[in-house]
Amino acid sequence: MRSYTPKDDVQKKSYYTDRYWVAPQVPKSDVSEDAVFAADHAELRAHFEILEAYIQRDQMVVYIHPKDNYAVLEFLRDHCGYTQLSELSAIDWIAQRGGFEVFYQMLSMTKRKRIRVKCFIGENEAINSVEKLFRSADWSEREMYDMFGIKVNNHPFLKRILMPDDWEGFPLRKTYPLQGDEFAAWYEVDRIFGKEARDIIGPEIRDAARVDRYDTERFARLGYEVPKGTPFDPNQPKTSLAYQEEGGVFLIEGFDEEKSTIISDRKR
Amino acid sequence: MQQTNRLRPFFENITFERDDNELVLNFGPQHPSAHGQLRLMLHLQQEQIVKAYPDIGYLHRGMEKMAENMIYNEFMPTTDRMDYIASSSNNYGFALAVERLIGLEVPRRAKVIRMLLLEINRLMSHLFWLATTALDVGAMTIFLFAFREREYLMDIIEDYCGARLTHAAIRIGGVPLDLPDNFIPDLKNFLDKLPQNIKDYEDLLDTNRIWLMRMENVGVIPTEMALSWGCSGPMLRASGVAWDIRKEEPYELYDEVEFAVPVSDKGDNFARYKLYMAEMRESAKILYQCIEKYEETVQNNQTELMAHAPQYISAPKLDIMTQNYSLMQHFVLVTQGMRPAVGEVYVATESPKGELGFFINSQGGPYPYRLKLRAPSFWHTGILTDLLPGHYIPDVVSIIGTTNIVFGEVDR
Amino acid sequence: MAQHQVNYLKDGGLPVALTSIDKVVNWGRSNSLWALTYGLACCGIEMMASGASRYDFDRFGTIFRASPRQADVMIVAGTLTKKHAEFIRRLYDQMTEPKWVISMGSCANTGGMFNTYATVQGVDRVIPVDLYLPGCAPRPESLQYAVMMLQKKIRSEKAIKAQKPKRLM
Numbered sequence: 040m041r042s043y044t045p046k047d048d049v050q051k052k053s054y055y056t057d058r059y060w061v062a063p064q065v066p067k068s069d070v071s072e073d074a075v076f077a078a079d080h081a082e083l084r085a086h087f088e089i090l091e092a093y094i095q096r097d098q099m100v101v102y103i104h105p106k107d108n109y110a111v112l113e114f115l116r117d118h119c120g121y122t123q124l125s126e127l128s129a130i131d132w133i134a135q136r137g138g139f140e141v142f143y144q145m146l147s148m149t150k151r152k153r154i155r156v157k158c159f160i161g162e163n164e165a166i167n168s169v170e171k172l173f174r175s176a177d178w179s180e181r182e183m184y185d186m187f188g189i190k191v192n193n194h195p196f197l198k199r200i201l202m203p204d205d206w207e208g209f210p211l212r213k214t215y216p217l218q219g220d221e222f223a224a225w226y227e228v229d230r231i232f233g234k235e236a237r238d239i240i241g242p243e244i245r246d247a248a249r250v251d252r253y254d255t256e257r258f259a260r261l262g263y264e265v266p267k268g269t270p271f272d273p274n275q276p277k278t279s280l281a282y283q284e285e286g287g288v289f290l291i292e293g294f295d296e297e298k299s300t301i302i303s304d305r306k307r
Numbered sequence: 308m309q310q311t312n313r314l315r316p317f318f319e320n321i322t323f324e325r326d327d328n329e330l331v332l333n334f335g336p337q338h339p340s341a342h343g344q345l346r347l348m349l350h351l352q353q354e355q356i357v358k359a360y361p362d363i364g365y366l367h368r369g370m371e372k373m374a375e376n377m378i379y380n381e382f383m384p385t386t387d388r389m390d391y392i393a394s395s396s397n398n399y400g401f402a403l404a405v406e407r408l409i410g411l412e413v414p415r416r417a418k419v420i421r422m423l424l425l426e427i428n429r430l431m432s433h434l435f436w437l438a439t440t441a442l443d444v445g446a447m448t449i450f451l452f453a454f455r456e457r458e459y460l461m462d463i464i465e466d467y468c469g470a471r472l473t474h475a476a477i478r479i480g481g482v483p484l485d486l487p488d489n490f491i492p493d494l495k496n497f498l499d500k501l502p503q504n505i506k507d508y509e510d511l512l513d514t515n516r517i518w519l520m521r522m523e524n525v526g527v528i529p530t531e532m533a534l535s536w537g538c539s540g541p542m543l544r545a546s547g548v549a550w551d552i553r554k555e556e557p558y559e560l561y562d563e564v565e566f567a568v569p570v571s572d573k574g575d576n577f578a579r580y581k582l583y584m585a586e587m588r589e590s591a592k593i594l595y596q597c598i599e600k601y602e603e604t605v606q607n608n609q610t611e612l613m614a615h616a617p618q619y620i621s622a623p624k625l626d627i628m629t630q631n632y633s634l635m636q637h638f639v640l641v642t643q644g645m646r647p648a649v650g651e652v653y654v655a656t657e658s659p660k661g662e663l664g665f666f667i668n669s670q671g672g673p674y675p676y677r678l679k680l681r682a683p684s685f686w687h688t689g690i691l692t693d694l695l696p697g698h699y700i701p702d703v704v705s706i707i708g709t710t711n712i713v714f715g716e717v718d719r
Numbered sequence: 720m721a722q723h724q725v726n727y728l729k730d731g732g733l734p735v736a737l738t739s740i741d742k743v744v745n746w747g748r749s750n751s752l753w754a755l756t757y758g759l760a761c762c763g764i765e766m767m768a769s770g771a772s773r774y775d776f777d778r779f780g781t782i783f784r785a786s787p788r789q790a791d792v793m794i795v796a797g798t799l800t801k802k803h804a805e806f807i808r809r810l811y812d813q814m815t816e817p818k819w820v821i822s823m824g825s826c827a828n829t830g831g832m833f834n835t836y837a838t839v840q841g842v843d844r845v846i847p848v849d850l851y852l853p854g855c856a857p858r859p860e861s862l863q864y865a866v867m868m869l870q871k872k873i874r875s876e877k878a879i880k881a882q883k884p885k886r887l888m
Contacts, residue, residue, distance in 0.1 A: 053673050062671025063671070096407055125662060130676070144666065153653065175537030175689065201718055211372060227801050230804065240844055244840060245830075289738055365802050365806075387761075392764065450771065471765070
């Protein structure tokens with residue numbers, strides 16, 4: 040019987056986990072422990088609904104409603120001094136919670152603090168663009184769309200950025216296998232030569248350790264200098280690997296190992 | 308047989324002949340002076356650029372996806388291939404992020420060695436930047452000069468880790484090896500010559516009329532634009548914001564060394580060029596101080612190179628070979644991988660290009676649930692959209708040159 | 720001034736060399752291999768290093784050209800992604816015969832460590848390759864050795880060969 044593999048998450052899984060093992064948690068502390076974060080949090084809470092907030096590894100994490108994202112980021116930029124959006128992306132939680140977690144990593148250069156604003160959206164929901172606030176979000180949101188398929192409202196140019204325009208599938212979703220699907224496997228062949236060339240070129244070889252000594256078309260025999268396609272011959276004598284051509288080369292003096300000097304001091 | 312009509316231009320919706328006297332120029336994706344695989348669609352009025360659409364992704368290799376399918380230590384060599392001009396700084400960014408996640412303190416000697424590697428990498432990166440930018444602008448001599456110096460640094464790095472380009476010289480929890488015997492003398496030897504070398508470059512470039520014409524007042528990035536586009540590193544500092552993560556959020560021993568953060572408020576290509584030169588001098592200063600610190604650790608007999616955390620880090624080789632428990636632990640860590648706690652961390656370090664950030668979401672498994680690489684060059688390429696319009700075609704090359712983008716990092 | 724006395728009948732002193740067309744043509748081809756700058760990723764940096772001051776590729780007659788129409792050998796240095804694949808084919812088609820391809824580095828050979836959805840698993844799926852150079856990234860010395868091996872290969876070929884398509888398509 041074939042072993043069951045879950046279809047909603049095809050990423051690599053640990054082959055063994057101790058059944059008594061409980062994953063520890065990175066400690067979360069209350070927002071009030073840091074005066075700067077506490078002030079920011081209080082200001083935010085006065086204007087928006089905050090679902091959850093805590094400090095983890097010196098950075099405040101704030102959960103908001105997805106509809107508030109533009110307003111919250113604008114508020115943070117204009118009133119709290121978080122003038123830079125250093126990162127924006129998403130985490131795929133479709134299998135567990137049916138959606139994505141979008142996070143905005145922000146930096147305040149005056150306070151030297153970083154906070155992370157997070158919101159959760161469903162699989163088919165769209166999120167508002169913050170491109171008007173931070174130009175850097177232009178490309179980040181395109182990347183997010185490219186990798187996760189998250190639609191962004193009000194984006195000026197929502198188009199794939201890293202993958203080709205005619206690509207199918209969203210690579211960073213957990214349902215997308217690392218080595219690509221059927222479409223990805225034949226993409227370059229289909230594009231350049233056409234589907235009819237698939238048989239001639241053959242499938243991709245994904246096994247990095249594959250060596251076939253009898254396949255003399257694709258693999259060279261180590262230590263044997265024979266033309267490509269020469270049938271395998273167990274009695275073939277080994278070829279010397281020193282660079283020397285038979286009979287020498289016209290106008291070029293052959294390399295003589297005896298006469299050469301080996302420089303011991305390479306910085307000479 | 309190959310069908311020619313399948314190889315049409317990729318932007319099929321663009322009409323190349325138009326009525327409004329606007330020419331669409333395709334630049335790349337394999338252009339010798341694009342620093343990699345950058346494709347620009349430039350709309351031109353005469354020789355002036357009206358619109359620019361950078362198109363990236365020609366080196367997208369799926370590193371974030373790879374990270375989700377690899378144990379933490381396995382991913383380390385992959386980070387080398389991000390910013391392949393300065394590999395160790397990527398290794399370091401990743402190692403630091405994981406260390407923050409699991410709450411690990413690195414021994415002092417390892418910190419010093421890491422700083423040495425980071426600054427050597429910064430020098431290598433800046434030298435490479437100078438070489439390629441000068442070559443793109445037409446100064447072949449500088450290319451040969453700067454590569455000569457870079458080869459010395461590569462030799463030094465090679466003595467340490469055995470590789471020229473892809474170092475993988477930093478491990479999670481420390482560094483794998485102590486410095487070889489000739490490392491410090493070689494480095495000192497190089498550093499003693501470096502000021503003269505930098506002066507040579509500057510003598511050739513600073514008053515060179517062609518260089519000045521192509522650099523001064525070209526590619527001016529105002530402060531607001533730099534902030535809004537999320538610029539960092541030299542790009543931001545050239546636009547008048549004194550923000551250096553080494554200074555503002557010090558990691559390792561950067562709070563113990565003295566160095567200046569050069570800033571310029573001009574924001575043009577020339578400002579960036581001068582900034583890189585100044586940063587090279589500062590790096591040399593840091594390296595001298597690191598050498599002193601290294602010799603201190605030798606005197607104080609602080610020989611530890613890896614943090615002691617048996618749950619996450621393998622024991623030293625001697626213990627693995629002699630003690631049963633260490634061997635078992637090592638076996639588990641190599642085959643199954645370490646399991647950090649459930650949580651998230653975002654750690655930014657100052658790589659030679661700017662703010663290199665690693666966001667890790669761990670769900671307690673040996674594979675990261677999500678790893679986002681925040682590479683500075685991504686936004687430094689994006690800024691070309693707003694920066695290029697108004698400039699002329701020859702300026703494109705020098706602007707791309709001074710933004711110092713590396714495509715392993717842009718596309719990841 | 721030194722006295723030069725040439726004994727034309729000894730030591731090959733006769734300023735005439737007898738050879739075949741094949742040898743002369745191949746001698747010229749193999750010693751002026753102009754390479755197309757095809758730096759795609761990390762290996763491209765090593766390719767630049769081999770062209771720069773320390774390793775000095777020019778002494779092999781290998782000069783990097785930016786145009787495929789002036790190049791004899793395409794050194795594919797780096798990862799070829801699926802998005803880029805069609806461009807490499809186009810540039811390869813633009814090169815004039817005779818042309819050769821060196822696949823430099825693991826990524827170009829087999830996809831290397833990037834066993835992912837976005838990477839072409841070996842550049843030989845798209846263009847025919849004459850020489851595979853292993854390494855990640857190969858040192859400049861290896862690239863020079865690869866060029867020497869390619870020269871050897873060129874010398875062993877017929878100068879005027881029938882224009883038959885290579886293995887791929």
